[in-house]
Amino acid sequence: xxxxxxxxxxxxxxRTWVLEGEPLWRRVFDTHREKMQIxxxxxxxxxxxxxxxxxxxxxxxxxxxxxxxxxxxxxxGISMGGLYAYIGSKDDLASAIEEVLRKTIDDVMSxxxxxxxxxxxxxxxxxxxxxxxNDIMHPWYYFCYLEAKGLSRDQREAAMQMEIxxxxxxxxxxxxGIAAGIFKADKVALLAANTTSMLQQWYLKxxxxxxxxxxxxxxxxxxxxxxxxxxxxxxx
Amino acid sequence: xxxxxxxxxxxxxxRTWVLEGEPLWRRVFDTHREKMQIxxxxxxxxxxxxxxxxxxxxxxxxxxxxxxxxxxxxxxGISMGGLYAYIGSKDDLASAIEEVLRKTIDDVMSxxxxxxxxxxxxxxxxxxxxxxxNDIMHPWYYFCYLEAKGLSRDQREAAMQMEIxxxxxxxxxxxxGIAAGIFKADKVALLAANTTSMLQQWYLKxxxxxxxxxxxxxxxxxxxxxxxxxxxxxxx
DNA sequence: GTCTATATCTGGATAGAC
DNA sequence: GTCTATCCAGATATAGAC
Numbered sequence: 001x002x003x004x005x006x007x008x009x010x011x012x013x014x015r016t017w018v019l020e021g022e023p024l025w026r027r028v029f030d031t032h033r034e035k036m037q038i039x040x041x042x043x044x045x046x047x048x049x050x051x052x053x054x055x056x057x058x059x060x061x062x063x064x065x066x067x068x069x070x071x072x073x074x075x076x077g078i079s080m081g082g083l084y085a086y087i088g089s090k091d092d093l094a095s096a097i098e099e100v101l102r103k104t105i106d107d108v109m110s111x112x113x114x115x116x117x118x119x120x121x122x123x124x125x126x127x128x129x130x131x132x133x134n135d136i137m138h139p140w141y142y143f144c145y146l147e148a149k150g151l152s153r154d155q156r157e158a159a160m161q162m163e164i165x166x167x168x169x170x171x172x173x174x175x176x177g178i179a180a181g182i183f184k185a186d187k188v189a190l191l192a193a194n195t196t197s198m199l200q201q202w203y204l205k206x207x208x209x210x211x212x213x214x215x216x217x218x219x220x221x222x223x224x225x226x227x228x229x230x231x232x233x234x235x236x
Numbered sequence: 237x238x239x240x241x242x243x244x245x246x247x248x249x250x251r252t253w254v255l256e257g258e259p260l261w262r263r264v265f266d267t268h269r270e271k272m273q274i275x276x277x278x279x280x281x282x283x284x285x286x287x288x289x290x291x292x293x294x295x296x297x298x299x300x301x302x303x304x305x306x307x308x309x310x311x312x313g314i315s316m317g318g319l320y321a322y323i324g325s326k327d328d329l330a331s332a333i334e335e336v337l338r339k340t341i342d343d344v345m346s347x348x349x350x351x352x353x354x355x356x357x358x359x360x361x362x363x364x365x366x367x368x369x370n371d372i373m374h375p376w377y378y379f380c381y382l383e384a385k386g387l388s389r390d391q392r393e394a395a396m397q398m399e400i401x402x403x404x405x406x407x408x409x410x411x412x413g414i415a416a417g418i419f420k421a422d423k424v425a426l427l428a429a430n431t432t433s434m435l436q437q438w439y440l441k442x443x444x445x446x447x448x449x450x451x452x453x454x455x456x457x458x459x460x461x462x463x464x465x466x467x468x469x470x471x472x
Numbered sequence: 473g474t475c476t477a478t479a480t481c482t483g484g485a486t487a488g489a490c
Numbered sequence: 491g492t493c494t495a496t497c498c499a500g501a502t503a504t505a506g507a508c
Contacts, residue, residue, distance in 0.1 A: 038473070063385045065301030068501060079475050084503070146382060149299045160443065167444075189448050190458050193441070197433050205429070207396065208403075212425050222426050230462060274491070304483055315493050317486080326484065 008124060010216060013132040017108055020136055025049045031103065032096050037085045044086070050076040051086055055093060056139035064094055064147045094147060098155050101140040102162060108133060109169070119177035120233075124224055126170065127199065131220045134203045141203045167192045174231060183231040191230050198223045244360060246452060249368040253344055256372055261285045264336050271328065273321045280322070286312040287322055291329060292375035300330055300383045330383060334391050337376040338398060344369060345405070355413035356469075360460055362406065363435065367456045370439045377439040403428045410467060419467040427466050434459045 018024070025045045038044040054075040058067040069090060073080050087093045114125045134141055148156055170192040177183030185191055202209070202219060209219065228234075254260070261281045274280040290311040294303040305326055309316050323329045350361045370377055384392055406428040413419035421427055438445070438455060445455065464470075 040473085043473075061385065063301055065299055066386065069503090070501075080502090081476075081504080081506095082474050085473065090502070146385070149297065149382070150302065163444075164447075187458060190450065190455075191462075193437070193444060193448075194430075194434055194462065197437050197441075198430055201429070201433050205433075208399075208429060211400075212429075214426065219426075222423060226427075226430065226466065230465065276491085279491075305485085306483070316484090317488095317494075318492050320485070321491065 008128045010132045010135065013129060014136065017133070019104060019133065025052075027104075028052065028096070028100050031100055035088055035092065035096070047076075047078060047082075047086060050078065051083065051093070052097065053139075055097070056143060059147065060139055060142055064143070064150060091150070091152075094143075094150055095152065095155060097140060098144050098151055098159065101137065101144055102158060104137070105133070105162060109166070119173050119180055119182065123170075123173050123177070123227065126173065127195070127224045127227065128220045130166075130199050131202050131216065131223065134199065135216055138203050138206075141200075145200070145204065163196065167196050170195055177231060177233075183233055185231050191227070194230070195223065195227045198226065244364045246368045246371065249365060250372065253369075255340060255369065261288075263340075264288065264332070267336055267339065268332050271324050271332070283312075283314060283318075283322060286314065287319065287329070288333065289375075291333070292379060295383065296375055296378055300379070300386055327386070327388075330379075330386055331388065331391060333376060334380050334387055334395065337373065337380055338394060340373070341369070341398060345402070355409055355416055355418065359406075359409050359413070359463065362409065363431070363460045363463065364456045366402075366435045367438050367452065367459065370435065371452055374439050374442075377436075381436070381440065399432065403432055406431055413467060413469075419469055421467050427463070430466070431459065431463045434462065 014020075022045065025048050026041070028048050029041055029044050036044070038047075051072070054072055055064075055067070058071055058075060069080060069083060073083055076083070087096070108129065114122060114129070117125060144159060148159055151159070167189070171188050174183055174185060174188045174192065178185065178188075202216075214222075250256075258281065261284050262277070264284050265277055265280050272280070274283075287308070290308055291300075291303070294307055294311060305316060305319060309319055312319070314322075323332070344365065350358060350365070353361060380395060384395055387395070403425070407424050410419055410421060410424045410428065414421065414424075438452075450458075
């Protein structure tokens with residue numbers, strides 16, 4: 001947190017929020033401790049990593065519904081019976097993915113350090129932070145976006161609420177900038193929606209960016225500058 | 237075509253390209269004539285309408301994989317055996333949906349009248365036309381976007397190619413405007429991708445626009461104006 | 473904690489009557 | 491052209507040995 005957001009690089013972000021590797025799977029374990037029969041963290045964490053990453057590989061290529069637990073068993077090397085020691089059901093697995101991602105986003109979004117910044121720095125921190133997070137947790141985002149229909153009503157609702165909240169956070173930043181006299185814009189809600197959509201593209205349209213050869217910092221800068229331009233920053 | 241694109245309203249678009257009602261289902265029938273056993277167009281057209289619209293309702297709420305043909309049978313009122321007179325298999329149904337949409341888009345995109353316009357009018361025609369089309373054929377677009385993973389490799393490839401082509405068409409229009417001295421921009425590829433993404437939002441984020449109370453012409457104008465602004469039109 | 477073997481059921485697909 | 495009845499592969503989930 002010390003270096004954020006002064007040093008806006010993906011490496012700094014990685015150091016601040018450890019969203020991958022062992023700490024991530026440990027958090028997955030903690031979140032779903034009750035729902036599984038395995039009690040020993042040491043052994044659980046390794047298998048959870050296998051189960052989740054293989055689910056991403058399978059679901060993000062053929063779809064979660066089309067993926068069978070036999071596929072998952074083969075891919076993870078864990079037997080059918082073994083899998084059920086970690087998940088209550090197939091739906092429960094999808095549900096767990098959504099829950100972990102949502103809680104993680106919630107953590108990062110409530111970072112007080114970002115909330116205290118001025119409009120310009122705050123906008124930059126939100127945009128860069130979100131893209132870095134999309135990048136690091138790409139399979140999680142991709143899964144939740146495309147498999148949303150399979151989730152429970154409550155979870156779909158929660159996912160929508162989260163996007164609304166994100167839009168509002170952008171909008172507030174826009175409005176703060178307008179009040180400060182550095183931004184000028186009419187349709188702030190639509191502009192916020194557009195920025196959100198640009199950010200989502202980073203995990204939804206990987207193939208396109210690969211084709212164009214666009215790298216992450218370049219894209220983050222593009223989103224930031226485009227948003228500023230939409231807000232008529234320095235044009236007045 | 238006579239009134240397009242001088243009169244850029246969704247009603248004019250509807251009159252020019254008849255993408256709904258009996259003519260649409262007639263085209264569906266023509267496209268898939270060989271793949272089904274029913275030969276009489278009179279009887280087929282009505283049932284095709286039922287099958288496709290019910291598929292959209294079911295698939296767009298619970299997902300295509302999760303929808304069973306028994307669901308579809310109940311919803312359409314056509315028996316299981318009856319369904320198979322119209323489709324070769326469940327996958328074939330999804331494939332047919334993608335094929336019809338792609339051919340329809342291809343027809344509209346190769347409209348010579350649009351190609352002959354100057355950069356500004358052309359941009360407007362592309363943007364408004366695409367949004368209107370997204371709106372009229374909403375369930376088709378939504379289905380193809382979210383069920384793409386279930387399609388064959390060839391069809392996924394074709395869908396990607398179509399988006400690339402659309403981006404390129406926008407990009408060419410940008411470049412033409414730059415050459416004409418009315419636009420000014422650096423990252424034309426990313427700007428085109430952004431406009432494409434804004435257009436896709438119209439069918440991907442219906443709930444958001446409903447929440448915001450944004451109507452179709454308002455959104456079309458927003459996308460058009462934002463794109464122009466990104467291209468620094470009249471800012472120079 | 474993990475496996476094998478199995479119960480149970482759902483869903484796609486077809487045969488054949490009408 | 492449409493329906494009923496049925497086949498059977500493959501899926502989720504569990505029981506019980508190790």
